[in-house]
Amino acid sequence: MHPSPPLPETLTAWLESLPEPHILFDRHYRILAANAAYLRQYGQGRPVLGRTCHEVSHHSSVPCDQAGESCPLARALQSRQRERVLHLHHTRCGEDYVQIELLPLRGPGGQLQYFLEKMEPQPSASGAAAGAQGMIGRSPAFQAVRELIARVGPSQASVLLLGESGTGKELAARAVHEASSRAARALVVVDCASLPETLFESELFGHEKGAFTGAHAARAGLVEAAHGGTLFLDEVGDIPLSMQVKLLRLLEGGTYRRVGQTELRRADIRLVAATHRDLRAMVREGRFRQDLYYRLSTFPIQLPALRERAQDIPLLAESLLQRVAPGRRLTLSPAALRCLVQHPFPGNVRELRNVLERAALLTDGDTLTGPAVARALSFDQGARAPEAPGGTAPGADLRSLEAAALRSALQTPGRTRRELAQALGISPRTLYRKLRALQL
Structure with a gap:
């Protein structure tokens, strides 16, 4: 790979005058120039010149289109014109959605040689739960909606x-x-x-x-x-x-x-x-x-229903728990997460919030367990519980979820029943009663 010629001083000065993060890179994704705004957002104390854009922005060793996202460079090479996409980037604030606008630049022979990329943050969306108050998600269905919003937002x-x-x-x-x-x-x-x-x-x-x-x-x-x-x-x-x-x-x-x-x-x-x-x-x-x-x-x-973006439930749950129980640092056990992901949520995110608030009220410890979430789900008699093979009744299915969660917890070595009860957020007496009822 031949080294790129030095860039004109006027070009680098112009990049520095732009308030939004901008980079200039070649057909091989190598960053040739970056303004101060980009370095503040993505540099994180490391040099960026000579590295690939996907390595810096995505922490990925392969281009975007090989990692499940739409690559603006690949699209520009095909369309030979300006392209815009929505990407999830690693910024100094964590993972956030960014509107990418890429402008292909022609070299002396008329070939596409350089690519100028502008990055605009999307303040109302996040790919992480911590501190997020706007739209949260990473699923393809969620990202499709965010891209449409990014396109229509600036218009009238x-x-x-x-x-x-x-x-x-x-x-x-x-x-x-x-x-x-x-x-x-x-x-x-x-x-x-x-x-x-x-x-x-x-x-x-x-x-x-x-x-x-x-x-x-x-x-x-x-x-x-x-x-x-x-x-x-x-x-x-x-x-x-x-x-x-x-x-x-x-x-x-x-x-x-x-x-x-x-x-x-x-x-x-x-x-x-x-x-x-x-x-x-x-x-x-x-x-x-x-x-x-x-x-x-x-x-x-x-807008997709929650069942169409079930992979976003862990992120949504983490954020919602911070809102429904702000004074507590609650987490979800693996069994509780499985219970949530398997539920169809006819009431969507609003129902998820209700279930988490109930489960938090039913839990004395810091971990929401599978039985606590199953019990919170059972409050909605009109909501459809996850159907078990063979058409098991909703109540029986919830009991099977609770039994599975208890079996999983019992397999932890070196833990007394009292410690197990504390981890499940219930009293030892309640634990013994549940074990007897489930013949465990």
Whole structure:
């Protein structure tokens, strides 16, 4: 491999002037130049020049496309144009999602010779649980959603978030807002399902004094509060038909009227909507306006159910435990994790949080055990427990999970029954009773 010629001083000076982390590398992934922002984020006290980009950013000995991710260099060689991808990078703050923008540069002979890469952090997403408050995950389904958010966030396009209840639609809406140029302004959440039809218009658009009984003073609406920022309509499928035409006028013309006022007002808003309903079916049934549906769904994003990203459960559980029991350093035993991963979670992340909070309340020690998690899952009589081969009843399946967890714990050598009970977060008497009941 021939050494690369020295770079012009003007190029290195220009790189240093850029606030975001930037690197320049060749077709062999070797970093030829890196600005100070990149060194602060990725250097970690080690030199980066001459090393490969995947070694520094991913701690990987092979390029991204050989490690299960999309490689922007490989894509640029094929498309011969600018490429953007979302990657999980090792930064000084740990593993975080980063938006990569790669620009191929041509050499004297017109061939693609150098590649300029810009890295923008995604503050509302994390690939680790510690301290994370936004979207968390590493699964392919999660990364696909994050890439769509990274692409649509900087635009002004309306976004429609689709998915079951509890999949994190409000977190996704916040991620879209934070990826936009409106991030410094307000994100105003409107819970459409909780607003009665009689109050919907005044809550959304505001009202003038005396507009209706009880309107003792003029009041600004939520649209006005979102001016310059983002308006998030949660459960948009519950908006009354009578209000849908007024919402359409707002989205198409940016104008609205307060209740009791004839003067048109203008609102500069970016709209994000969410629903767990099938809006297309509602359109066919005449319960949702077709023109409003197409205005809302400029850029639809389907959020995966938790069962479709089960590999994210350990990360989510670690983060949720910090929230439901902030004063305790709780961990999950391997049996408890297996119990969680095997559960279908029809209530998605919201149900996972409930289960973990119950299990924490049922545990006196620092470790959530398989029996504690199985008991927490059994509280939801309406939720489907993991089905055992041959159609075992849910209660029997939970007992088998508990028995398996106890058998696993009993195999630990050199541990007394009292120590075992303490590790399981139960009293010795409870342990003896469970062992007798399970004939262990």
